[in-house]
Amino acid sequence: MPAKKEQPIRINDNGVERDATPEEIAHIEVIRQSNDPYVAGLAE
Amino acid sequence: MATPPDFTAGQVLEANAHMNKVGLWLIKTQATGSAQSSVVVSDVFSADYENYRIIVSGGSASGNIGLNMTLGATTTGYYYGHHHVTWAGTGVAQGGANATSWSAIGLGTSTALSMIADVSLPFATARTLINASSVYTDTTAATGFARWTNGFLDNATSYTAFTLTTSSGTVTGGTVYVYGWRD
Numbered sequence: 708m709p710a711k712k713e714q715p716i717r718i719n720d721n722g723v724e725r726d727a728t729p730e731e732i733a734h735i736e737v738i739r740q741s742n743d744p745y746v747a748g749l750a751e
Numbered sequence: 752m753a754t755p756p757d758f759t760a761g762q763v764l765e766a767n768a769h770m771n772k773v774g775l776w777l778i779k780t781q782a783t784g785s786a787q788s789s790v791v792v793s794d795v796f797s798a799d800y801e802n803y804r805i806i807v808s809g810g811s812a813s814g815n816i817g818l819n820m821t822l823g824a825t826t827t828g829y830y831y832g833h834h835h836v837t838w839a840g841t842g843v844a845q846g847g848a849n850a851t852s853w854s855a856i857g858l859g860t861s862t863a864l865s866m867i868a869d870v871s872l873p874f875a876t877a878r879t880l881i882n883a884s885s886v887y888t889d890t891t892a893a894t895g896f897a898r899w900t901n902g903f904l905d906n907a908t909s910y911t912a913f914t915l916t917t918s919s920g921t922v923t924g925g926t927v928y929v930y931g932w933r934d
Contacts (some may be wrong), residue, residue, distance in 0.1 A: 717921065719784040721793040721912075735789055735916055737826045738819050741847055742918045743833070743855035746817040749887075749894060750919055 775804065775930045783810055783864070783925040792927055793912040796874040800931030803873065807857050807866040807915065810925025815889070817855025817918040818866055820881075822873060822910040826851045831881070831902025839892040849905070855918060856883045856900045863888040864925040866915075869932075874911065879904040 716727040764770055783790050829850040836842050857866025868883035880903045889895035
């Protein structure tokens with residue numbers, strides 16, 4: 708069975724919805740380094 | 752003449768007597784869109800206002816998430832303290848120092864997105880301050896909560912834009928409102 712294709716990360720860029728660029732995905736990952744541990748626990 | 756805001760039909764609204772005393776002006780309304788991980792809101796901060804109110808309402812999230820707020824492209828120097836109280840009355844205090852965002856300053860569930868934030872001096876070449884509140888719309892007394900966040904961004908950069916990034920998952924169908932408080 709082929710691997711499930713990952714959904715692209717989407718950005719609403721000032722009203723325009725599009726796939727995030729690799730640089731923007733890296734930027735999002737940096738922002739998520741400060742994720743709230745309490746809220747992260749609720750997501751699990 | 753009626754005293755603002757009790758105007759009468761057909762009354763002429765004068766600049767100094769009336770309109771220059773209006774406190775809050777809508778700058779921008781932006782839909783979050785569907786299944787978005789990040790919402791960039793551009794061209795909202797300017798020399799027109801020192802202070803702003805940002806509201807996120809309506810819509811939903813793909814799961815239980817926080818909305819992390821950043822200004823411009825900056826991902827360092829965010830300081831904040833959270834305090835939240837669950838429906839059961841339990842208090843939780845958290846903080847972040849030199850963090851990569853104002854973390855979970857807004858909240859999202861499958862039933863709502865929630866954030867009200869007053870932002871001071873984002874366009875000025877000075878530290879930006881933020882005072883915010885949000886609601887986590889879970890009916891479980893132990894985990895549903897109301898949150899208050901206060902903090903600042905430790906630089907003197909002038910910003911015109913901000914971004915809301917989900918802690919995980921996506922947001923759909925919400926609206927971001929940006930208002931300026933008249934100086």
